[in-house]
Each structure stands twice: as structure tokens, then as C-alpha cells.
Amino acid sequence: MKTITTATGIDCRHFINGQYMDSINNKTFVNTNPANEEVLGTVAEGGEEEINLAVTAARRALNGRWKTMPLTERSKVLRKIGDLILERKDELARLESLDTGKPIWLSSTIDIPRAAYNFHFFADYMTTMGTEAYQHDDVAINYAVRKPVGVVGLINPWNLPMLLLTWKLAPCLAAGNTAVMKPAEWTPMTATVLAEICKEAGVPDGVVNVVHGFGPNSAGAALTEHPDVDAITFTGETSTGTAIMKAAANSLKKLSYELGGKNPNIIFADSDLDEVLETTIKSSFINQGEVCLCGSRIYVERPAYDEFVEKFVAKTKELVVGDPFKEGTNIGAMIGKEHYDRVLGYIDLAREEGGTIRTGGGRPEGFEKGYYIEPTIITDLDRNARCVREEIFGPVVTVIPFDLEDEVIAQVNDSHYGLSASIWTNDLRRAHRVANEVEAGIIWVNTWFLRDLRTPFGGLKQSGIGREGGMHSFEFYSELKNICIKL
Numbered sequence: 001m002k003t004i005t006t007a008t009g010i011d012c013r014h015f016i017n018g019q020y021m022d023s024i025n026n027k028t029f030v031n032t033n034p035a036n037e038e039v040l041g042t043v044a045e046g047g048e049e050e051i052n053l054a055v056t057a058a059r060r061a062l063n064g065r066w067k068t069m070p071l072t073e074r075s076k077v078l079r080k081i082g083d084l085i086l087e088r089k090d091e092l093a094r095l096e097s098l099d100t101g102k103p104i105w106l107s108s109t110i111d112i113p114r115a116a117y118n119f120h121f122f123a124d125y126m127t128t129m130g131t132e133a134y135q136h137d138d139v140a141i142n143y144a145v146r147k148p149v150g151v152v153g154l155i156n157p158w159n160l161p162m163l164l165l166t167w168k169l170a171p172c173l174a175a176g177n178t179a180v181m182k183p184a185e186w187t188p189m190t191a192t193v194l195a196e197i198c199k200e201a202g203v204p205d206g207v208v209n210v211v212h213g214f215g216p217n218s219a220g221a222a223l224t225e226h227p228d229v230d231a232i233t234f235t236g237e238t239s240t241g242t243a244i245m246k247a248a249a250n251s252l253k254k255l256s257y258e259l260g261g262k263n264p265n266i267i268f269a270d271s272d273l274d275e276v277l278e279t280t281i282k283s284s285f286i287n288q289g290e291v292c293l294c295g296s297r298i299y300v301e302r303p304a305y306d307e308f309v310e311k312f313v314a315k316t317k318e319l320v321v322g323d324p325f326k327e328g329t330n331i332g333a334m335i336g337k338e339h340y341d342r343v344l345g346y347i348d349l350a351r352e353e354g355g356t357i358r359t360g361g362g363r364p365e366g367f368e369k370g371y372y373i374e375p376t377i378i379t380d381l382d383r384n385a386r387c388v389r390e391e392i393f394g395p396v397v398t399v400i401p402f403d404l405e406d407e408v409i410a411q412v413n414d415s416h417y418g419l420s421a422s423i424w425t426n427d428l429r430r431a432h433r434v435a436n437e438v439e440a441g442i443i444w445v446n447t448w449f450l451r452d453l454r455t456p457f458g459g460l461k462q463s464g465i466g467r468e469g470g471m472h473s474f475e476f477y478s479e480l481k482n483i484c485i486k487l
């Protein structure tokens with residue numbers, strides 16, 4: 001594997017049964033850097049044949065060394081993966097920023113360290129797991145044992161590629177499963193390197209497999225339809241989630257989904273505005289707004305509305321959009337042309353819907369190449385405007401005033417999403433009351449994206465199915481068997 005010494009990328013091949021390999025038909029597709037539209041390398045284009053090879057390897061590996069390996073040894077392997085990720089942090093951060101367009105400081109301080117922590121966390125957590133037992137009078141004793149689900153398909157998004165891949169792969173392996181990973185076509189590089197890191201850490205051949213591909217009838221579709229894949233875990237757009245569910249239905253696969261969101265950020269007038277602004281800049285624009293948890297619907301209690309908007313616009317204007325590898329860049333490039341056009345389309349729609357663009361609103365000056373969009377704040381939109389209701393997944397937020405608590409809760413809950421929400425207030429009772437009423441799976445009060453990996457993580461409604469995190473990951477990545485012994 002060519003390590004990164006220049007601003008170029010690497011060629012990405014499949015990783016099946018412990019070996020890198022090209023596609024059987026030698027087909028490849030080009031991987032492009034969204035920050036300058038230059039070629040980073042080629043990617044093996046996988047399909048049904050490569051998925052079949054990977055699933056066969058994963059099935060065989062289920063009953064090999066991985067099954068007989070003592071729990072403490074498997075825990076050490078996961079810990080070693082985390083260690084090796086940290087050893088290669090700079091290389092992995094560079095690859096992640098080349099693939100995604102996100103600033104290198106973000107890859108280096110969040111994406112890659114969190115990827116390592118995902119493995120370190122589950123390496124520890126897996127050794128603390130218990131199950132349950134019940135004494136049935138003097139008649140019988142019942143006890144439950146956890147067994148792996150089996151072969152798991154991991155279909156990975158492009159916004160936080162390594163953070164999210166490891167968030168799923170770590171518990172998947174901790175529970176004794178084997179994995180076939182399908183990275184997003186725009187971000188193949190860190191997943192490709194992760195495969196060799198797993199092998200170096202002692203993961204037996206066939207336990208971890210990577211198959212690249214894109215578009216319809218590709219590796220992703222083959223993985224979701226494969227009869228010998230027991231479960232699918234997916235993070236991404238709600239519409240793709242629906243398609244996967246249909247494909248997985250015939251073989252009744254177990255599904256874990258973290259899907260889209262249109263997350264409210266509710267700011268009451270009694271909150272500390274400076275503290276609110278510092279976090280709201282992040283929850284609005286970090287990672288180019290390409291985070292499913294971003295607070296893209298901002299509701300401000302009317303007494304604080306004008307001051308908030310004025311200060312929020314001023315701070316947003318200070319943000320630097322540009323080269324992900326340049327010191328001082330706050331916002332990098334969007335993932336690719338298609339998404340760039342889609343987000344710009346929403347900004348145009350906001351104008352048509354009567355919105356006022358307070359700052360941003362398009363492509364920044366001075367960029368010949370690359371998919372850059374200015375951080376954009378929109379006010380004066382009706383609550384039913386599409387830009388208020390639909391996920392934009394870019395550096396674009398709407399700000400809406402409200403007067404009454406019940407009013408803002410009703411507006412916030414009037415959505416088919418229900419992933420996360422932030423609530424800002426110093427009124428303790430109101431914080432609990434509003435948190436209790438908001439329909440979302442993840443609520444932050446006076447903060448955002450503060451993560452404790454033991455907590456249940458996932459969305460309601462069309463934002464997801466199931467929860468991952470701590471015990472909840474094991475609920476998904478294992479099967480509980482109850483054994484009843486007659487005394």
C-alpha cells in the first residue's frame with residue numbers, strides 16, 4: 001500500500017479473504033478530489049461476483065479462528081486496530097480530507113481519533129458484557145447466551161467515512177461477526193487502508209472484507225440482496241434506506257439504520273447567547289454542513305431573535321471557505337459536483353420561497369476549481385417552506401422566530417424526521433420539559449455533538465431504525481439465545 005507522501009491519493013482495490021485484489025473484470029472507476037477536481041487514483045469497481053467472493057470468505061471465517069478466539073484475545077485485536085489507526089493518523093487524515101474535501105484539522109482532530117476511539121471503546125466494553133438468567137422455582141434455570149448475528153453488510157456514507165465505518169465495524173467484530181464493507185464511491189481510501197490495519201492487528205483472513213462499487217446493480221445492491229448476508233447496517237439518506245429495505249426483505253435481513261435528519265436547534269431568550277453562538281456555528285457549518293446531526297432548523301425565541309441573527313451573521317461571515325489543506329480553512333469543499341449542484345439548488349429555491357439570504361448564498365469568489373459553497377443563513381421563510389422541511393445536507397441553515405414553547409414544539413415535531421435536536425435554555429424545568437416533548441432520538445441541552453458512546457444513538461420516524469452505542473450495538477450485532485435447563 002502506497003503511503004501518502006504527496007497530495008495525491010492511492011489506488012483502491014477490493015480486500016477479500018485477507019488479500020487486496022482487482023475486480024474480476026478489471027473494471028475501475030476514477031476517484032476525484034472535490035477540492036480541486038484532480039484525480040486521486042483509481043478504484044476497483046466491484047459487483048455481484050466480488051460480493052459473492054467476499055460473502056463466501058466471510059461465511060467461512062465465521063467458523064474459523066475468529067469463533068474459537070477467546071474474548072480477551074479478540075478484545076486485544078480490537079484495541080490493536082485502534083492503536084494502529086492512531087499510529088497512521090496523519091496518513092489517514094490526509095486520505096480522508098483528500099476524499100471528502102473536509103479541512104485537514106477536522107480529519108486530524110475528529111474523524112480519525114474518533115475512529116480509533118470507536119475500537120478502543122468497544123475493545124473494553126465487550127469484556128464487560130453480561131446477559132441474563134432466571135430461576136424458575138426449583139423447576140428450571142434459564143440463562144441467555146449471546147451469539148454473533150453472522151455475516152454483516154456495512155454500507156458506509158461519504159460524510160464521515162472512517163468515523164462511521166469504525167462506529168459499526170468495531171461492535172460488529174466485538175460481537176464475533178464477520179463483515180463485508182461497501183464504502184461510499186466518493187470516499188474509498190480510508191476504508192481500503194483500514195482493511196490492512198485489521199489484518200496487521202491480527203484479524204483472521206475473511207473476517208473483514210472491502211468491496212468497492214457504485215450506482216445501481218453494483219456492489220451495494222448485490223450486498224443487500226445476497227441471501228447469505230444476515231444483517232445490514234447503513235448510515236445515509238432515507239431514500240437509500242428504503243431501497244435497501246426492499247432489497248433485504250426477501251432474505252429477512254436484520255437492519256440497523258441511521259438516516260437523514262432536519263434537526264432543530266431551539267434557542268430560548270434566557271440562554272447565554274455567546275455560548276449559543278460558538279456552538280451553533282459548529283452545529284450549522286462543521287464538515288460543510290454535511291453531518292446528519294447538523295442543526296439546520298434554528299428557532300429563536302423572539303426577544304433574542306434580532307440580536308442572535310445579527311451576531312450569527314457576523315460570526316458566519318468570518319468563516320474561511322477554501323483549500324482543505326490550508327491553515328485557517330474552516331469550511332472545505334462539498335463531496336462532489338452532484339451534491340454541490342443539489343445544495344445550490346436549495347439556495348435558489350429559498351429565494352423563490354421568499355427567503356432572505358442574510359449571508360452566503362452561493363459559490364465564493366476566487367475558485368477556478370472545486371465544489372465550494374459559502375456558509376448560508378436564510379431568514380423569513382414560512383414554516384412550510386421546502387428549505388425548512390427538507391434535508392439540504394450543506395452549509396445552509398434557516399432561522400425562524402417563535403413566541404411560545406408549545407408553538408415551537410409543534411413546529412419542531414411537524415417533520416417526518418426525528419434524529420437529533422439541541423435545546424438552549426438556563427431554565428432547568430423548561431429544558432427537561434421541552435426535551436421530553438421533542439420527537440427526536442438524540443437530544444442535546446446547552447451543547448451539540450457531545451458523545452458518550454454508551455448511550456443509545458439513532459433516530460425516530462424516517463431518521464432511522466434501531467439504536468447503536470454501548471449495549472444497543474450488541475443488541476443489533478448479536479443474537480440472544482435462551483437456554484432452559486430442567487432441574
Ligand SMILES: O=C(O)C(=O)/C=C/C=C/O
Nearest residue numbers: 159167290291292293451
Ligand atoms: O457520533 C457518532 O457516533 C455518529 O454516528 C455520528 C453520525 C454522524 C452522521 O452524519
